[in-house]
Amino acid sequence: MSYKPSALRLQREAARRRVSRHSTLVALISTLAIGAVLSIVVSGAPGFKLVRESFFNAHYARTAFPNVLSGLWLNLRVMILAEIFVLIFGLLIALARTSKSAILYPLRLLATIYTDIFRGLPLLLVLLLVGLGIPGLQLSWLPNSAVVLGTISLILTYSAYVAEVIRAGIEAVNPAQRMAGRALGLTQTQTQRVVILPQALRKVTPPLLNDLVSLQKDSGLISVLGAIDAIRAAGIETAQSFNFTPYLVAGALFVALTIPLTRFTDWLTRKQDRARVQQGQW
Amino acid sequence: MAQSMVEINSLRKSYGSDVVLQEITTSLAEHEVKVLIGASGSGKSTLLRAINLLEGIDDGQIYLDGDDITSVGVDPDKVRAQIGSVFQSFNLFPHLNVLQNITLAPRLVHGITKEIANAEAMSLLERFGLADKAKQYPDLLSGGQQQRVAILRAVITKPKVLLLDEVTSALDPILIAEVLTLISELKAEGMTMMIATHEIGFAKRVADQVLFLHNGQILEFGTPLNILENPKTPELKAFLNALRGAGRL
Numbered sequence A: 001m002s003y004k005p006s007a008l009r010l011q012r013e014a015a016r017r018r019v020s021r022h023s024t025l026v027a028l029i030s031t032l033a034i035g036a037v038l039s040i041v042v043s044g045a046p047g048f049k050l051v052r053e054s055f056f057n058a059h060y061a062r063t064a065f066p067n068v069l070s071g072l073w074l075n076l077r078v079m080i081l082a083e084i085f086v087l088i089f090g091l092l093i094a095l096a097r098t099s100k101s102a103i104l105y106p107l108r109l110l111a112t113i114y115t116d117i118f119r120g121l122p123l124l125l126v127l128l129l130v131g132l133g134i135p136g137l138q139l140s141w142l143p144n145s146a147v148v149l150g151t152i153s154l155i156l157t158y159s160a161y162v163a164e165v166i167r168a169g170i171e172a173v174n175p176a177q178r179m180a181g182r183a184l185g186l187t188q189t190q191t192q193r194v195v196i197l198p199q200a201l202r203k204v205t206p207p208l209l210n211d212l213v214s215l216q217k218d219s220g221l222i223s224v225l226g227a228i229d230a231i232r233a234a235g236i237e238t239a240q241s242f243n244f245t246p247y248l249v250a251g252a253l254f255v256a257l258t259i260p261l262t263r264f265t266d267w268l269t270r271k272q273d274r275a276r277v278q279q280g281q282w
Numbered sequence B: 001m002a003q004s005m006v007e008i009n010s011l012r013k014s015y016g017s018d019v020v021l022q023e024i025t026t027s028l029a030e031h032e033v034k035v036l037i038g039a040s041g042s043g044k045s046t047l048l049r050a051i052n053l054l055e056g057i058d059d060g061q062i063y064l065d066g067d068d069i070t071s072v073g074v075d076p077d078k079v080r081a082q083i084g085s086v087f088q089s090f091n092l093f094p095h096l097n098v099l100q101n102i103t104l105a106p107r108l109v110h111g112i113t114k115e116i117a118n119a120e121a122m123s124l125l126e127r128f129g130l131a132d133k134a135k136q137y138p139d140l141l142s143g144g145q146q147q148r149v150a151i152l153r154a155v156i157t158k159p160k161v162l163l164l165d166e167v168t169s170a171l172d173p174i175l176i177a178e179v180l181t182l183i184s185e186l187k188a189e190g191m192t193m194m195i196a197t198h199e200i201g202f203a204k205r206v207a208d209q210v211l212f213l214h215n216g217q218i219l220e221f222g223t224p225l226n227i228l229e230n231p232k233t234p235e236l237k238a239f240l241n242a243l244r245g246a247g248r249l
Helices: A007-043 A048-055 A059-097 A101-120 A121-138 A147-172 A174-183 A190-224 A230-242 A243-280 B044-051 B076-082 B096-109 B112-127 B145-157 B173-188 B200-206 B224-229 B234-245
Strands: B004-015 B017-028 B033-037 B059-064 B083-086 B159-163 B195-198 B207-212 B216-220
Touching: A048 A243, A059 A147, A059 A190, A059 A230, A059 A243, A059 B207, A121 A147, A121 A243, A147 B076, A174 A190, A174 B017, A174 B083, A190 A243, A190 B033, A190 B096, A243 B112, A243 B200, B004 B044, B017 B216, B033 B044, B033 B076, B033 B200, B044 B159, B044 B195, B059 B112, B059 B159, B059 B234, B083 B145, B096 B112, B096 B145, B112 B145, B112 B234, B145 B173, B173 B195, B173 B200, B195 B224, B200 B224, B207 B224, B216 B234
Parallel strands: B033 B195, B033 B207, B083 B159, B159 B195
Antiparallel strands: B004 B017, B004 B059, B207 B216
């Protein structure tokens, strides 16, 4: 038998369409209104012409672009290297902090002190301490390149954040899972590796990626040590032309670099949320 | 009488001043099925968890196949490798599919190769009508299927004793039936089991002996018929009356 929608259903669907059309219209009008207000306020500002000239100049954007881009290549290498080490160290620190064994107590203490300090210290300060302090020791076997020391500073700071995220994930796994693993005869280490960690990392992937996005943009801070990255390259251009457009070029490139990762994070979060709704876990 | 597989001697356990098990002395012969009944908080779960060393005890001994597993220096992982445990809330590993869940212990604890473990797991799954679920993740299974997988995960390593802790309490009646059928089949194969349950009808069918726990003590024990038809202590009478009132008897 073929199904014929009832009049009631058609009525409901028509009502839903009306509501949806109405929302679209409201969204459109409010966007236009806010856009109009913004453009009037900004373009009507007394310094608008000057700002447009010194920040949005197409000529300087074109001439600065090659140097800023080659600076970005340095950022890219720094961020990828830092991300790899941050994930490794973050995982090790999180494991140390969540371990219960007595023999690891000193390690646990050290890990706690480490995360406390490096989550609290501003990255800029770490960069200055490491970047200027280590060469100041005048030990010939220590690295003194701005790039290396800058990358080390990023790793030091972000490992602390990532360790805390992973630790939260480990602690969010139902303790019954650990019990089930041990009941099968798995050792503490085996349970951690095959039962707890895979679940923990899955739980914290979105906040973890968020930290990596943040690390990517903060890789621009190594410029304070003199490394010629995108921001430093833009600064050099600006110093020659007295026009700030190169900074904006660098900014746009950084945003372009992080957008794929942020979109991916959003997509992953949505996917996990959907899975949770289907399982009815709220 | 067959040799004792599990022997429990004057077991005592307390949380602070709260005594949860006292003077528990009982034994479980090979191929025997013992059912623990009693109200929530009577100590059934604690007793089962004490046997597979998930719960430390204060006093007494537990022997598994003749060895004192509560003596100092015993490796609990080695003991647990010989005991199967199934819990009320299944506790399957959600990131592993059914086959991976079942083969984890054979591979990591008993050192069996992946191929052999997989073959053994598949033949178990086939025997109990779950072969088509092998590649599925636990979330997609019904509660009854999940619990049956959890039981197979516990028995694939041929444990000396299987401990079942209220394994049907989270299930609806139809799903309970499929889990109980599986347990009955294990009994027919000679599995030694200690079962904590509220399913009195099931206890009557599978138990060789029923123990009634009350406030951490074994108040009565005997054949299912004796315990259920002829309660002697007022506590057991009250417990059975309460079950009857709840329509569970």
